[in-house]
Amino acid sequence: MKTWAWRGSASQANFMPEQPIKTGFIHRQSAHCESGATSNLLRNCGLDISEALVFGIGSGLFFGYFPFIKIQNQPLITFRNAPGRILKNTAKRLGVRIESFKFKNPEKAMDALDDMLSKGIHVGLQAGVYWLPYFPPPLRFHFNAHTLVAYGMDGNDYLISDPVFDEPVICPRKDLMKARFAEGTFAPKGKMYYLAEIPKKINLPLAITKGIKETCRVMIKTPLPLIGVRGIRFLAKRIKEWPKKYGKRKASLYLGHIIRMQEEIGTGGGGFRLMYAAFLQEAADILKENHLSDMSKRMTGIGDKWREFALFGARICKGRSLDGDNYETLGNIMLDCAEAEYLLYKDLLEVIR
Amino acid sequence: MEKKDVPQDEGIYGQWHGVCYATDENEKYVLTRSSGWEPANTANRQAWEVIELEIAKISEKVKKGEISPIAYHMAKNLMDVKMLAKYTGLPRWRVKRHLKPQAFRRINHALLERYAKVFNIPVEELVRGA
Numbered sequence: 480m481k482t483w484a485w486r487g488s489a490s491q492a493n494f495m496p497e498q499p500i501k502t503g504f505i506h507r508q509s510a511h512c513e514s515g516a517t518s519n520l521l522r523n524c525g526l527d528i529s530e531a532l533v534f535g536i537g538s539g540l541f542f543g544y545f546p547f548i549k550i551q552n553q554p555l556i557t558f559r560n561a562p563g564r565i566l567k568n569t570a571k572r573l574g575v576r577i578e579s580f581k582f583k584n585p586e587k588a589m590d591a592l593d594d595m596l597s598k599g600i601h602v603g604l605q606a607g608v609y610w611l612p613y614f615p616p617p618l619r620f621h622f623n624a625h626t627l628v629a630y631g632m633d634g635n636d637y638l639i640s641d642p643v644f645d646e647p648v649i650c651p652r653k654d655l656m657k658a659r660f661a662e663g664t665f666a667p668k669g670k671m672y673y674l675a676e677i678p679k680k681i682n683l684p685l686a687i688t689k690g691i692k693e694t695c696r697v698m699i700k701t702p703l704p705l706i707g708v709r710g711i712r713f714l715a716k717r718i719k720e721w722p723k724k725y726g727k728r729k730a731s732l733y734l735g736h737i738i739r740m741q742e743e744i745g746t747g748g749g750g751f752r753l754m755y756a757a758f759l760q761e762a763a764d765i766l767k768e769n770h771l772s773d774m775s776k777r778m779t780g781i782g783d784k785w786r787e788f789a790l791f792g793a794r795i796c797k798g799r800s801l802d803g804d805n806y807e808t809l810g811n812i813m814l815d816c817a818e819a820e821y822l823l824y825k826d827l828l829e830v831i832r
Numbered sequence: 833m834e835k836k837d838v839p840q841d842e843g844i845y846g847q848w849h850g851v852c853y854a855t856d857e858n859e860k861y862v863l864t865r866s867s868g869w870e871p872a873n874t875a876n877r878q879a880w881e882v883i884e885l886e887i888a889k890i891s892e893k894v895k896k897g898e899i900s901p902i903a904y905h906m907a908k909n910l911m912d913v914k915m916l917a918k919y920t921g922l923p924r925w926r927v928k929r930h931l932k933p934q935a936f937r938r939i940n941h942a943l944l945e946r947y948a949k950v951f952n953i954p955v956e957e958l959v960r961g962a
Binding site: 509510615617620666739749775786789790797 | 833843845850852853865872878879882909911912914919
């Protein structure tokens with residue numbers, strides 16, 4: 480047993496879970512990393528819960544516009560809740576116990592990971608995508624809240640199930656170490672975790688209800704103008720002023736940034752709205768609640784509307800906008816999304832009560 | 833989005849695919865692979881164009897001797913002074929100073945190695961610059 484400098488609960492010196500030694504790992508590709516990794520970890524422990532269900536139970540759907548937090552010189556715009564929240568919420572609502580560790584020393588962090596893997600434990604890791612060699616170069620930005628699962632070793636290489644990739648991949652030790660100790664916003668500090676205890680019985684309907692309730696509350700009841708539906712409205716109004724305020728070039732860059740946050744790898748389309756529609760559809764089956772099917776259809780419509788926003792927006796970025804594609808129209812599309820979402824969350828709260 | 837409308841516009845994923853949530857003919861949601869979507873590709877390209885322009889500008893400056901090679905590698909690795917300081921474990925003012933050619937020439941080998949390690953390159957390449 481190695482001694483580590485982890486910042487976890489001291490009582491967990493021996494964290495060998497009652498999992499059988501496993502060599503393989505069932506990898507299922509997902510749209511989003513955190514919900515996908517959580518779903519894959521659960522599935523490999525015998526709890527078959529889809530990515531969409533994890534996303535819904537973990538209250539992943541969100542909107543936030545934080546101009547004062549900068550990532551790669553661009554304001555933070557997010558369509559999902561804070562990194563780590565989906566895992567935390569899901570675990571809490573399903574009664575799964577998670578052990579998680581952070582490290583100061585990279586070598587010790589890697590030794591700890593090796594130790595876990597040698598016991599056949601599947602380990603969730605937070606990593607910065609910039610240092611992951613298997614990532615396609617166009618996506619290698621300094622984004623530090625990526626989640627992946629390490630499930631084995633092959634010499635000095637790690638066998639990685641990165642949820643957003645088609646197949647499991649391989650990552651050399653030195654690269655993984657760098658990725659685990661990436662610096663900047665959301666620095667992972669070597670964060671790793673595993674599912675320590677899976678309950679024999681779970682209350683799925685209750686977990687789903689709780690997940691939906693939190694999402695609705697956050698989206699329509701947060702008393703801050705930058706979060707939830709109010710945040711969407713706020714940004715929509717700002718967009719209309721961009722060309723005057725920043726000029727054509729800069730406005731186009733900001734717009735491109737929104738499109739990237741909304742559509743680039745990991746959202747499943749329409750800034751997670753389509754994934755949430757899939758969740759509502761599954762929830763309708765589980766809760767036997769027909770209203771939820773209607774809600775799912777409405778959410779699909781909203782997701783498609785967001786896609787429309789990206790489509791028009793990209794035409795402006797390209798300088799090939801058609802008649803009527805301008806920032807005013809774009810702002811209005813986003814306002815439409817905000818209104819439709821507002822009504823949906825309100826109705827959802829009624830249905831789920 | 834319907835399954836048949838899931839876009840397959842190659843661009844940023846290379847050999848890989850993304851996954852889209854789309855409905856099938858029975859309006860049931862299914863995970864569908866996608867090679868990419870043109871609007872997302874456009875936005876991604878635009879972001880890289882800005883970065884490449886910036887790198888080219890700095891590269892010129894390095895050639896003229898106005899700024900040290902560290903500035904070039906910093907830009908190439910999409911870092912700023914704050915981030916590079918974190919990675920090297922140096923205070924920000926020192927990193928800032930090392931961006932000046934005069935200060936860069938006086939950096940000792942051990943420190944050069946520290947920078948080179950952050951950028952994943954040999955020291956020779958770091959010194960050579962752009």
